Amino acid sequence: MKFQGTGEYVATPDLQMAVNAAITLQRPLLLKGEPGTGKTMLAEQLATSLGTDLIQWHIKSTTKAHQGLYEYDAVSRLRDSQLGTDKVHDISNYIIKGKLWEAFTADKPVVLLIDEIDKADIEFPNDLLLELDKMEFFVYETQERVVATHRPIILITSNNEKELPDAFLRRCFFHYIDFPDRDTMKAIVDVHYPHIQKDLVREALDVFFDVRKVPGLKKKPSTSELIDWLKLLMADDVGVDVLRNKDHSKAIPPMYGALVKNEQDVQLLEKLAFMSRRKG
Known part of the structure; x- marks a missing residue:
């Protein structure tokens, strides 16, 4: 077998x-x-x-x-x-x-x-x-x-x-x-939450992989942390528009405590405003 x-x-x-x-x-x-x-x-x-x-x-x-x-x-x-x-x-x-x-x-x-x-x-x-x-x-x-x-x-x-x-x-x-690529990660999410909104997954994966790309991050968020974060987003009914927020003063994603696990990384994300790619 x-x-x-x-x-x-x-x-x-x-x-x-x-x-x-x-x-x-x-x-x-x-x-x-x-x-x-x-x-x-x-x-x-x-x-x-x-x-x-x-x-x-x-x-x-x-x-x-x-x-x-x-x-x-x-x-x-x-x-x-x-x-x-x-x-x-x-x-x-x-x-x-x-x-x-x-x-x-x-x-x-x-x-x-x-x-x-x-x-x-x-x-x-x-x-x-x-x-x-x-x-x-x-x-x-x-x-x-x-x-x-x-x-x-x-x-x-x-x-x-x-x-x-x-x-x-x-x-x-x-x-x-190897850390899962985007398609594999989407398949993993589908296994855990088969009925989750596709738009929410797409935007959440954008944010998740943006956070992982931040240079100097002490601890990159993992697969299990993404699963926890999505569970919180669904429980609090966080809309897709919140994840698309272009306001650079709100650089940290909602419920960030599921993704970012130390104060140095929180401060780093605040400084870098990792969501700047959404300009225009």
């Missing part, structure tokens, strides 16, 4: 190719791209498309690789030994399964999302090389070897906060999700 997107997710031909190539090669798919371009949502929709489960491992700065395999709760075992609990004699009662263990022992091939891997320590990817390559790991406390029953489809996302090691990159199929 080939992934071709879903009714809720617009996948470009390049992205479809990358997903299907990673599945064919049985390698993790490493996804990079601007925040808000749908990297995490892709994993959700891929699982839906394939009719399987999604296991999500959200990485934090404090996350360690072994937590994805398992953790040994020595503190609970010590407490239970002091209380004289019978289960203390079986160490497996204190082994907490991680997300990789869940994915390896699932009764069918699942989609495993390792989200924002670049947030973790630089050694984090290297610490998972063997497990992702061999699809197995060893539990030292119980002397048990866990081998994947079915090889999961692994998606790994990164926002480029840190460089990833070459040895890790070599084991992945890489794809950079």
Whole structure:
């Protein structure tokens, strides 16, 4: 079964190719791209498309690789030994399964999302090389070897906060999700709001892409922020004529808090009056 997107997710031909190539090669798919371009949502929709489960491992700065395999709760075992609990004699009662263990022992091939891997320590990817390559790991406390029953489809996302090691990159199929062009963005909007006014979408996309073109912008608005902004425009019944406003003293679009996320960018937009292209 080939992934071709879903009714809720617009996948470009390049992205479809990358997903299907990673599945064919049985390698993790490493996804990079601007925040808000749908990297995490892709994993959700891929699982839906394939009719399987999604296991999500959200990485934090404090996350360690072994937590994805398992953790040994020595503190609970010590407490239970002091209380004289019978289960203390079986160490497996204190082994907490991680997300990789869940994915390896699932009764069918699942989609495993390792989200924002670049947030973790630089050694984090290297610490998972063997497990992702061999699809197995060893539990030292119980002397048990866990081998994947079915090889999961692994998606790994990164926002480029840190460089990833070459040895890790070599084991992945890489794809950079380009920011959607206008036609693709319109298709995305149609998926979310099929009954939205076409004139409103056209004017909103003009404003949105104008904001993204502003030089020196600290954070460009993303796809998810456009979707939020359109929802607010419809909720407040903002008319098309408001978006066409030629008054340069009102350079900031209505409900701008959904698009612009820091005061430096607000000040910049006020100074540049990005809607000046509407003169005449």
